[in-house]
Amino acid sequence: MSNRAILCVDDEAIVLESLVEQLEKRLGEEYIYETAETAEEGFEVIEELVNDNVDVLIIVSDWLMPGMKGDEFLIKVHQKFPGIVNVMLTGQADEEAIKRAKNLANLHACIFKPWSEEELVETIKTGLRKL
Amino acid sequence: MTNNQIKTPKGNILVVDDTPENLYLLITILSEQGYEVHSANSGSQALSAVRSNSPDLILLDITMPGMDGYETCQCLKANEQTRDIPIIFISALNETFGKIKAFSVGGVDYITKPFQAKEVLVRVVTHINLRNVQKQLEAKNVQLQQEIVERKRAEEALQKTLTELRSTQFQLIQAEKLAALGQLIAGIAHEINTPLGAIRASIDNILASYKDMIASLPQLAQSIFTQENRLKLFTSLLEKASATKINLTSKEKRTLKRQLRQKLSNEHIEGASTLADTLTYMKMGENFEDLLPWLKDKEAVSIVKTARNFVSIQNNSSNITLAVDKASKVVFALRKFAHHDISGEKAELDLTDSIETVLTLYYNQIKQGTEVVKQYQTLPLVWCYTDEIHQVWTNIIHNALQAMDYKGKLTLKTVYSQDQVIISFTDTGCGIPDDIKERIFEPFFTTKERGEGSGLGLDIVKKIIDKHQGKIEVETEVGKGTTFRFFLNIK
Numbered sequence: 001m002s003n004r005a006i007l008c009v010d011d012e013a014i015v016l017e018s019l020v021e022q023l024e025k026r027l028g029e030e031y032i033y034e035t036a037e038t039a040e041e042g043f044e045v046i047e048e049l050v051n052d053n054v055d056v057l058i059i060v061s062d063w064l065m066p067g068m069k070g071d072e073f074l075i076k077v078h079q080k081f082p083g084i085v086n087v088m089l090t091g092q093a094d095e096e097a098i099k100r101a102k103n104l105a106n107l108h109a110c111i112f113k114p115w116s117e118e119e120l121v122e123t124i125k126t127g128l129r130k131l
Numbered sequence: 132m133t134n135n136q137i138k139t140p141k142g143n144i145l146v147v148d149d150t151p152e153n154l155y156l157l158i159t160i161l162s163e164q165g166y167e168v169h170s171a172n173s174g175s176q177a178l179s180a181v182r183s184n185s186p187d188l189i190l191l192d193i194t195m196p197g198m199d200g201y202e203t204c205q206c207l208k209a210n211e212q213t214r215d216i217p218i219i220f221i222s223a224l225n226e227t228f229g230k231i232k233a234f235s236v237g238g239v240d241y242i243t244k245p246f247q248a249k250e251v252l253v254r255v256v257t258h259i260n261l262r263n264v265q266k267q268l269e270a271k272n273v274q275l276q277q278e279i280v281e282r283k284r285a286e287e288a289l290q291k292t293l294t295e296l297r298s299t300q301f302q303l304i305q306a307e308k309l310a311a312l313g314q315l316i317a318g319i320a321h322e323i324n325t326p327l328g329a330i331r332a333s334i335d336n337i338l339a340s341y342k343d344m345i346a347s348l349p350q351l352a353q354s355i356f357t358q359e360n361r362l363k364l365f366t367s368l369l370e371k372a373s374a375t376k377i378n379l380t381s382k383e384k385r386t387l388k389r390q391l392r393q394k395l396s397n398e399h400i401e402g403a404s405t406l407a408d409t410l411t412y413m414k415m416g417e418n419f420e421d422l423l424p425w426l427k428d429k430e431a432v433s434i435v436k437t438a439r440n441f442v443s444i445q446n447n448s449s450n451i452t453l454a455v456d457k458a459s460k461v462v463f464a465l466r467k468f469a470h471h472d473i474s475g476e477k478a479e480l481d482l483t484d485s486i487e488t489v490l491t492l493y494y495n496q497i498k499q500g501t502e503v504v505k506q507y508q509t510l511p512l513v514w515c516y517t518d519e520i521h522q523v524w525t526n527i528i529h530n531a532l533q534a535m536d537y538k539g540k541l542t543l544k545t546v547y548s549q550d551q552v553i554i555s556f557t558d559t560g561c562g563i564p565d566d567i568k569e570r571i572f573e574p575f576f577t578t579k580e581r582g583e584g585s586g587l588g589l590d591i592v593k594k595i596i597d598k599h600q601g602k603i604e605v606e607t608e609v610g611k612g613t614t615f616r617f618f619l620n621i622k
Contacts, residue, residue, distance in 0.1 A: 018332035035381040092321035113328030
């Protein structure tokens with residue numbers, strides 16, 4: 001089993017399903033792909049992976065979610081795990097939130113839905129190269 | 132006679148008589164009393180004298196050469212400018228016939244000669260007073276007419292202003308509607324972009340899987356379909372995958388994957404983690420026990436992967452269906468909401484449905500942290516202006532969400548009782564303080580920052596409910612929340 005993971009967070013199951021399959025197909029078995037439907041669940045998954053000695057490399061997160069929003073989620077994650085590359089994938093632009101994520105979560109990129117597979121994969125690849 | 136006083140003449144009198152002595156007598160009597168007196172010795176002279184100098188009173192002899200008194204009087208009465216001047220006939224004629232004629236041609240009085248000076252004066256005073264009163268009345272009348280004209284002008288100006296105000300109000304209401312719609316649209320764009328994203332990705336996945344399927348056909352033909360066990364594994368996987376209808380949450384999937392991985396490891400099956408992953412994807416769940424023996428085959432991983440492509444097409448297709456449903460729902464709600472009642476007539480409306488329409492459009496804002504509780508009774512259809520009722524729910528829900536800062540509980544209750552429909556919206560927001568409570572329906576009254584709200588929202592709500600002959604009740608407690616209750620009659 002690989003010990004490098006990519007985490008996708010989105011409250012819409014239809015997005016998570018198609019997104020993960022897309023990434024898996026393009027990036028291959030080198031990585032484990034995990035999903036979460038809320039920011040809270042996202043924290044849980046990260047903890048579990050860390051306990052299993054798996055490195056979380058990249059998080060692709062939606063912004064508008066019930067409970068904690070994407071920018072706050074990524075900022076909190078960045079505080080605890082500054083090494084993780086953060087990407088926002090969102091259907092709605094909140095300029096303030098994106099700015100905050102850039103400043104406090106070292107946001108690597110923000111992509112808008114509907115996204116192009118190419119753009120997403122490129123973004124992740126450049127993110128991975130940073131590590 | 133006082134030298135230092137310049138007296139204003141008590142009146143202007145014209146005396147007409149062809150006999151000079153009579154003229155002189157009258158002139159003397161009258162000027163002694165302070166009247167300004169002019170004279171004429173014939174009818175025609177009288178007419179020209181009147182033209183140059185409009186008297187307040189005319190003393191008119193009857194028997195004169197040329198035009199007699201009656202004729203002169205008739206001339207004066209025929210002329211608009213002189214007809215109001217009172218005429219007193221003075222004559223030696225004492226017959227009733229003459230007097231009647233004098234009054235019938237328009238004279239106001241008749242003095243017979245020889246006359247007493249006092250009598251003349253007394254009558255002159257009376258008629259001059261009457262004339263003055265008449266003049267005053269005329270002046271007053273002119274003044275009143277002028278005032279009426281001015282008032283009419285002012286009224287027209289006010290009417291014009293009122294029309295302008297009405298038009299401005301209408302524009303403001305339209306602007307308010309557009310602003311509210313604009314805010315909704317931002318949220319709705321997200322609600323549509325999300326399914327679009329899922330659809331696009333799903334299609335990419337389908338095409339990729341399809342490509343892989345084609346590429347794997349030789350392997351399928353040669354090594355899988357030729358071996359009964361492998362074929363069995365392959366077809367079982369596909370059957371099980373298409374049989375499963377349940378969708379698991381990501382949490383449940385994670386737990387399942389772990390369990391599968393554990394089980395497969397225990398059975399010493401190679402590629403346990405990849406298999407666990409793929410089997411979870413194919414929604415094998417608890418049903419895979421019977422596949423265990425076949426999974427020990429050395430080609431198992433490859434077979435499972437190939438089967439996965441087939442299942443992927445199925446999974447992504449149903450994903451697309453779900454996404455399309457979601458997007459359709461939002462668009463449908465938007466269409467219902469923005470539907471313009473061109474006819475301007477009432478229509479039968481399912482009020483519960485109308486609330487749900489608005490809720491759908493606000494789903495985006497609601498899911499940020501608001502719990503929605505619905506206590507719906509079955510309601511009859513109600514005759515309403517559909518467009519406007521939607522506007523009411525929109526404004527109320529919008530306010531409720533803002534009051535709660537998008538985190539809290541929104542309770543919707545509908546009740547049908549005694550020919551009335553009662554719909555209430557309760558939020559757990561900041562509440563409305565007593566000193567503001569009376570003012571919330573005032574136009575342009577708002578507690579929001581500049582630019583955040585026009586202050587017309589509740590004014591519009593009230594106007595619409597009034598238009599439906601309905602009633603609004605507000606219950607509120609600072610720190611606890613607010614309830615807006617609407618009463619509508621079944622009509």
